[in-house]
Amino acid sequence: MAHNTALGAQGEELAAHYLRSAGMEIVCRNWRCRYGELDLIVRDGGTTAFVEVKTRSGIGFGIPAEAVTFQKRQRIRRLALLWLAEQEGPWRRIRFDVVSVLLPRGGEPVIDHLPAVF
Numbered sequence: 001m002a003h004n005t006a007l008g009a010q011g012e013e014l015a016a017h018y019l020r021s022a023g024m025e026i027v028c029r030n031w032r033c034r035y036g037e038l039d040l041i042v043r044d045g046g047t048t049a050f051v052e053v054k055t056r057s058g059i060g061f062g063i064p065a066e067a068v069t070f071q072k073r074q075r076i077r078r079l080a081l082l083w084l085a086e087q088e089g090p091w092r093r094i095r096f097d098v099v100s101v102l103l104p105r106g107g108e109p110v111i112d113h114l115p116a117v118f
Helices: 002-021 070-086
Strands: 025-033 036-044 047-056 093-102 110-114
Touching (some): 002 025, 002 036, 002 047, 002 093, 002 110, 036 070, 047 070, 070 093
Parallel strands (some): 047 093
Antiparallel strands (some): 025 036, 036 047
C-alpha cells in the first residue's frame, strides 16, 4: 500500500505541474472532509475545475482514467458541492476533469488531461 500511496503522490505532483504549465492556477490540493477527498481544484480562466488524478505504473488493469467509475464520479460531484458551499462565490462555471498519469518503470511519464470528462 505504501508503494501505491507514493505512486499516487508522485502522479498528483506531475499533474499539478502539468496543469500549471498549461496556464491553470492551482486553487487547492487534497481538500478533505469526512466524506472524501478532492485531488486538485484549479482555476482555468473563469472556470473552476475539480480534477481527479489517477496514476498507474502500467496498463495491466486498463488506462488510469478508466478507474474513475460511476460511483467515484458521483462522490466527486458531492464533494465539489461541499467545497463550493464553503467558498465565496458566485460560481458561474465548473467542470470535472481527469488527469491520467502513467509512470512506467524506467520510462518517461505519460500525462493525459481530459477536461470536462464528466
